Amino acid sequence: MNEFLALIVAKYNFWLYIILMMIGLYAMIAKNNLMKKLVGMNIFQTAIILFYVSIGYKHGATLPIIQGGHGTHDAVIHAADYINPLPHVLMLTAIVVSVATFGVAMALCVKIYQRYQTLEEDELRIRLSEK
Amino acid sequence: MLWPIDLIVLTFVIFCAIAAITVRDLLGTAILFSAYSFLMCLLWAVMGAVDVAFTEASVGAGVSTVFLVAAVFRTSRRTKD
Numbered sequence: 001m002n003e004f005l006a007l008i009v010a011k012y013n014f015w016l017y018i019i020l021m022m023i024g025l026y027a028m029i030a031k032n033n034l035m036k037k038l039v040g041m042n043i044f045q046t047a048i049i050l051f052y053v054s055i056g057y058k059h060g061a062t063l064p065i066i067q068g069g070h071g072t073h074d075a076v077i078h079a080a081d082y083i084n085p086l087p088h089v090l091m092l093t094a095i096v097v098s099v100a101t102f103g104v105a106m107a108l109c110v111k112i113y114q115r116y117q118t119l120e121e122d123e124l125r126i127r128l129s130e131k
Numbered sequence: 132m133l134w135p136i137d138l139i140v141l142t143f144v145i146f147c148a149i150a151a152i153t154v155r156d157l158l159g160t161a162i163l164f165s166a167y168s169f170l171m172c173l174l175w176a177v178m179g180a181v182d183v184a185f186t187e188a189s190v191g192a193g194v195s196t197v198f199l200v201a202a203v204f205r206t207s208r209r210t211k212d
Contacts, residue, residue, distance in 0.1 A: 012138065013137065013138075013141065016141045016142075016145065019145060020144065020145055020148060023145070023148045023149060023152065024148070026152075027152040031152060031212055032210075032211055032212045033157070033210040033211065033212060035157050035160065035199070035202070035203070035206075035210070036152055036157075036160065036210065036212070039151055039152060039160055039164055039199075040152055042164070042195070043148050043151070043152070043167070046167075046168075046171055046187075046191070049183075050171065050174065050175075053175055053178055053180045053183055054178060056180070057178050057179060061179070062179075063179050063181060064179075083178075083179040083180075087180075088180045088182055088183050089182075091180075091183055092182060092183055092186055095183065095186050095187060095190055095191065096186075096190065098191075099190045099191065099194055099195055099198075102195055102198060103198055106198050106199070106201075106202040109202055109206065110202055110205045110206060113205070113206040113207070119206055119207065119210075120210075120211055
């Protein structure tokens with residue numbers, strides 16, 4: 001029991017990322033309003049991005065910008081002194097894709113509202129079955 | 132990464148996420164989602180991912196909130212859950 005508790009405390013950030021992901025998944029599945037579903041989707045995406053960025057972190061390392069980069073081309077770079085920048089770059093792309101997805105989904109929500117005068121999923125289902 | 136800052140900001144992030152999906156007003160959802168994005172940006176700055184942090188601050192907290200508020204004003208603020 002004590003070892004299990006120590007495991008949870010040692011990796012507390014991963015557990016909290018999983019909680020954040022589950023909040024987003026719950027909002028996507030259980031919420032009735034389409035806007036709330038979109039906010040849940042964005043929470044889910046940012047939780048995954050947070051997990052990836054936290055993988056690249058190293059203890060005792062500095063920001064991934066080379067010190068004295070200009071003029072000293074023969075200087076040896078120790079990769080262990082810098083935080084791994086590869087997850088950052090990948091997740092930068094993911095942020096841009098997520099805001100594009102969000103904008104397209106908002107445009108679809110506005111069109112749905114103009115046509116059916118509601119954003120609630122159950123009311124939309126009733127309107128769709130009437131026709 | 133200083134672990135007390137990390138833990139405190141993560142707790143605030145989770146509270147903001149829960150509040151954003153439970154509040155019964157879509158404009159309130161927009162503002163709470165903006166606060167969520169800013170806290171997430173702070174978390175990334177603590178982790179040393181400064182490029183991701185300022186992209187999130189401009190795109191996540193800025194542009195997404197503008198989209199959400201514009202969409203709410205074109206539709207309705209009403210929500211049932």
